Amino acid sequence: MIKTMTVSELQKRVQESTKPFLLDVREPHELDICKLAFDEHIPLGDLPDDYEKLPKDAEIVVYCRSGARSLRACEFLEDHGYGNLTNLSGGVLAWANDIDPTMQKY
Template sequence: MKEVSPAEGQALVQGGAVLVDVREPNEYSEIHAEGAQLLPLSELEARYAELPKDRPLVMICRSGARSARAGEFLLQNGYADVTNLAGGTLAWNEAGLPVVGGDA
């Protein structure tokens, strides 16, 4: 699966990709990348069909591990354009990109 830096991920989202946060709701409510759509990894198998197949997906979690697992699952289930955001929300925030919550 492709991996991108936070800046590259933001550029993909600005170009129409969907940013999918696979952390749990309590983590998401603490801090998340601006514009990220929450779909917890624990619900992914039941809800993945909610994600569009006609737009690129950029997967994000805390540090990149869960989002990579989620992305691999989507690729195995008919999604073609799935990218993992390396370093996750931690890296996104450290890069100074817009977040909701946290110290923002």
């Protein structure tokens, strides 16, 4: 089952010792505009070729610009045996709006 997490929840979780594994599925040019800290960057289109490098035993929080691509990535990963998946609701746009207003929006 795919869970959702708000950016406020993520902000708290990344401070914990058991922080989740963060997967950014945006395109490379989007990282030049703004980015969050992440453990792995795999654009959504590359996920079918590269998903096996992700840890199966970790909680994975997937994010993109708004939450749509990350939901598709979560669905793909769930179909390929990953179980502890969370979609970041609102993506980096929500992070910019609610957590870091200095972050550039696009």
